[in-house]
Amino acid sequence: MDKHYDLIILGGGCAGLSLALRLAELGKQSPKTLIIEKRPAYSNDRTWCFWDEGNPALKDWADHIWSSFKVQFGDNQLVKNCRQNPYVMISAQTFYARAIQNITANSQSFTFNNDESVLAVIKQASQTWRITTNMGVYTANHIVDTRPASQINDDMSLLWQSFIGFEIEVSPDLFDAQQFTLMDIDKNFKNGLGFTYVLPVTPNRALIEYTVFCEQAMSASSLQPYLEVALSKYTKHAEYKVLRKECGQLPMGNKTVKKSDDPSYIFAGLYAGAARPSSGYAFQRIQSWANVCAHSWAEHQSFIPAPKDAALTAIVDDIFLHVLKSNPAVAATLFFSFFSKAKLISTIRFLSDHATITDLGSIILSMPTVLFLKSLPSYVKKRISISLYASLSKSTK
Numbered sequence: 001m002d003k004h005y006d007l008i009i010l011g012g013g014c015a016g017l018s019l020a021l022r023l024a025e026l027g028k029q030s031p032k033t034l035i036i037e038k039r040p041a042y043s044n045d046r047t048w049c050f051w052d053e054g055n056p057a058l059k060d061w062a063d064h065i066w067s068s069f070k071v072q073f074g075d076n077q078l079v080k081n082c083r084q085n086p087y088v089m090i091s092a093q094t095f096y097a098r099a100i101q102n103i104t105a106n107s108q109s110f111t112f113n114n115d116e117s118v119l120a121v122i123k124q125a126s127q128t129w130r131i132t133t134n135m136g137v138y139t140a141n142h143i144v145d146t147r148p149a150s151q152i153n154d155d156m157s158l159l160w161q162s163f164i165g166f167e168i169e170v171s172p173d174l175f176d177a178q179q180f181t182l183m184d185i186d187k188n189f190k191n192g193l194g195f196t197y198v199l200p201v202t203p204n205r206a207l208i209e210y211t212v213f214c215e216q217a218m219s220a221s222s223l224q225p226y227l228e229v230a231l232s233k234y235t236k237h238a239e240y241k242v243l244r245k246e247c248g249q250l251p252m253g254n255k256t257v258k259k260s261d262d263p264s265y266i267f268a269g270l271y272a273g274a275a276r277p278s279s280g281y282a283f284q285r286i287q288s289w290a291n292v293c294a295h296s297w298a299e300h301q302s303f304i305p306a307p308k309d310a311a312l313t314a315i316v317d318d319i320f321l322h323v324l325k326s327n328p329a330v331a332a333t334l335f336f337s338f339f340s341k342a343k344l345i346s347t348i349r350f351l352s353d354h355a356t357i358t359d360l361g362s363i364i365l366s367m368p369t370v371l372f373l374k375s376l377p378s379y380v381k382k383r384i385s386i387s388l389y390a391s392l393s394k395s396t397k
């Protein structure tokens with residue numbers, strides 16, 4: 001069997017399959033590709049949500065959409081109608097199944113090796129890559145590495161988004177399947193921002209998640225007590241059946257983004273900076289990268305990493321995270337102001353990576369001024385010390 005490929009994708013999760021999906025659309029032009037995935041089988045392990053703004057990829061794969069949402073902070077409640085730009089959910093089981101079906105229907109060039117772990121990758125004298133797994137050895141001209149960090153530590157990201165969610169079923173009809181809760185802010189959580197996120201899909205079935213934004217990544221078991229309180233509230237103490245569980249720890253502002261100096265080896269996915277720093281949203285950013293990366297193959301026979309965020313968006317995100325980090329106690333006020341004062345379309349475009357300068361202005365003006373002015377000196381100080389450190393290390397090289 002020929003074990004040499006144009007491309008080997010390490011990790012067949014969201015980024016790996018998204019790239020393969022776009023490459024397969026090239027038909028005969030698609031590279032001979034091997035996808036090596038550690039998991040023996042895919043499961044319904046997550047739900048991907050995004051706003052239907054700017055014609056997002058794969059929105060026709062939606063399992064559910066919502067036309068309004070709530071943000072709750074103590075007795076204050078905002079209800080926003082988002083019919084113009086609904087919130088879209090694709091379940092992992094839909095994504096994995098449809099991606100694999102489309103890839104195999106569009107092209108013969110793809111091989112999927114599940115239940116196989118990449119152990120080592122080295123560049124050979126012939127300039128090709130040699131990949132060793134627990135099952136064998138392969139070679140390739142190009143590598144796209146989407147494997148997550150093997151271990152996470154708090155220093156890897158400015159903040160972490162940690163969450164645990166149960167998809168539950170209750171007998172009474174308790175939920176409005178047209179409306180989701182984006183944030184029900186927990187006033188009792190002091191070590192950052194804690195909130196409940198509720199995605200009802202029928203009147204008696206919903207995914208209820210407890211999420212925390214804070215400096216330390218939190219384990220699912222440490223978050224479970226908070227989730228239990230949220231479950232009691234949203235089920236009104238009725239009995240419920242747990243259909244499925246999901247959890248995660250997403251970097252918000254990677255301090256070290258995986259990068260490679262060799263154009264034939266690129267990193268992609270969460271630890272290559274796919275998650276938006278201020279929100280942790282990554283699905284649509286991965287789709288955009290997969291699209292441009294496949295075009296790059298079609299036009300130049302090369303693969304490219306995701307582009308950096310636009311400068312102004314990166315600055316607003318950075319300030320946003322800095323305020324969250326330096327003033328965790330007021331983070332709730334910050335978020336509530338964001339949703340109550342900024343224009344809804346500006347908020348949605350900001351969260352979807354499409355903010356215009358006017359949107360960014362509307363968002364900055366929505367922030368509590370005192371809070372912002374207070375955090376600016378330490379933000380500027382931090383930026384200056386980072387620039388000084390960078391120029392000093394350059395001059396000592």
Ligand SMILES: Cc1cc2nc3c(=O)[nH]c(=O)nc-3n(C[C@H](O)[C@H](O)[C@H](O)COP(=O)(O)OP(=O)(O)OC[C@H]3O[C@@H](n4cnc5c(N)ncnc54)[C@H](O)[C@@H]3O)c2cc1C
Nearest residue numbers: 011013014015038046048049117118248269270281282283
């Ligand atoms: C529960 C959950 C819900 C989320 N919800 C949203 C959301 O609503 N909206 C949004 O925008 N983002 C969301 N995200 C964030 C982001 O979209 C996902 O984390 C996404 O899956 C990231 O894609 P990825 O390819 O980087 O990582 P993954 O999808 O995790 O893929 C990495 C793959 O590499 C494989 N792998 C690891 N090590 C090896 C190895 N040694 N050899 C071979 N394979 C290996 C893994 O098994 C995995 O399949 C969510 C994340 C989680 C965890």
